[in-house]
Amino acid sequence: MTDTYHIPAQLLANANRVVVFTGAGVSAESGIPTFRGRLSGLWERFEPSQLATPDAFMADPELVWGWYEWRRTLVCNAKPNAAHIAIAELAARVPRLTVVTQNVDDLHERAGSAGVLHLHGSLNAPRCFDCGASFPDAAMKPQEPDAGRRLAPPRCQHCSGMIRPGVVWFGESLPEQVFARAFEEASQCDLLLSIGTSGLVQPAAQIPALALAAGASVVHINPENVDSRMQNAYNLTGAAGEVMPELLRRAFSGSP
Ligand code: BV8
Ligand code: ZN
Numbered sequence: 503m504t505d506t507y508h509i510p511a512q513l514l515a516n517a518n519r520v521v522v523f524t525g526a527g528v529s530a531e532s533g534i535p536t537f538r539g540r541l542s543g544l545w546e547r548f549e550p551s552q553l554a555t556p557d558a559f560m561a562d563p564e565l566v567w568g569w570y571e572w573r574r575t576l577v578c579n580a581k582p583n584a585a586h587i588a589i590a591e592l593a594a595r596v597p598r599l600t601v602v603t604q605n606v607d608d609l610h611e612r613a614g615s616a617g618v619l620h621l622h623g624s625l626n627a628p629r630c631f632d633c634g635a636s637f638p639d640a641a642m643k644p645q646e647p648d649a650g651r652r653l654a655p656p657r658c659q660h661c662s663g664m665i666r667p668g669v670v671w672f673g674e675s676l677p678e679q680v681f682a683r684a685f686e687e688a689s690q691c692d693l694l695l696s697i698g699t700s701g702l703v704q705p706a707a708q709i710p711a712l713a714l715a716a717g718a719s720v721v722h723i724n725p726e727n728v729d730s731r732m733q734n735a736y737n738l739t740g741a742a743g744e745v746m747p748e749l750l751r752r753a754f755s756g757s758p
Pocket of ligand 2: 630631632633634635658659660661662663
């Protein structure tokens with residue numbers, strides 16, 4: 503039985519510039535539902551187009567705001583898991599580490615990662631739909647988690663516009679600088695760890711392929727097998743909370 507960790511651990515031990523690219527799967531073991539999980543997909547009860555678009559918010563602000571507040575409450579009550587912690591530890595093990603996430607939770611930061619690039623924004627950065635003024639998080643009181651609870655969004659104290667979640671909705675462009683920086687790091691890295699993503703949402707999904715095309719190796723960490731027939735692409739099949747600590751142990755055991 504080939505030891506699937508052997509090459510990924512060697513690549514990690516010798517890497518200079520590492521990019522960690524995460525999706526909803528890295529937060530699954532913290533109890534945050536993924537988008538397409540068979541059991542608890544966030545979309546189970548709603549279609550993306552029904553909730554994660556500006557039109558959906560304008561059509562039914564209370565449904566959309568209530569759904570995001572439910573998700574924000576889940577995240578407030580959740581804890582970073584072993585994968586988030588291993589990724590934070592990795593920063594001290596390699597010369598250069600960049601964490602790029604599609605997730606809107608702050609579990610990477612709460613595990614100790616710094617400078618996380620949030621391609622799709624954050625649940626903790628609400629802003630006025632009309633004038634864009636940011637809305638202090640403290641003013642938002644997450645309700646007890648209830649996916650279907652309708653909640654009227656707060657109003658902006660500058661222009662009384664509706665406050666919206668600080669996330670990137672479908673049909674909205676990604677934050678320019680963040681996206682450019684993520685692409686830059688992916689095209690310059692030796693190794694990209696792609697953790698817990700189905701790779702369906704564009705343009706974020708291009709990032710692992712960009713790294714491969716630029717000559718990096720890519721390791722997919724996912725309980726489901728990701729198609730890695732490409733040269734220099736590897737699979738570590740399993741839950742991130744188990745695989746990541748094991749990968750670091752194999753790569754750095756014996757080093758101080
Ligand atoms: C844009 C924030 C243009 C909000 C999100 C073709 C057809 C139709 C539409 C399009 C198209 N190409 C592009 C588009 C548009 C669209 C798109 O990609 N649609 C998809 C559905 C096809 N893209 C956009 O609209 C983007 N903007 O293109 O703008 C433009 C240009 C100029 C000017 C104006 C506009 C914006 C996309 C951003 C959408 N916002 N999130 C919110 O969170 O509510 S997307 C959201 O879904 C996430 O952020 C993430 O990106 C995505 C979910 O994907 P994953 O993270 O991968 O999660 P998923 O559940 O799918 O998978 C989980 C994985 O984890 C699985 O593989 C599972 O096996 C694994 N897993 C489970 N447990 C574990 C695990 N892994 C490890 N350990 C475990 N324990
Ligand atoms: Zn305003």
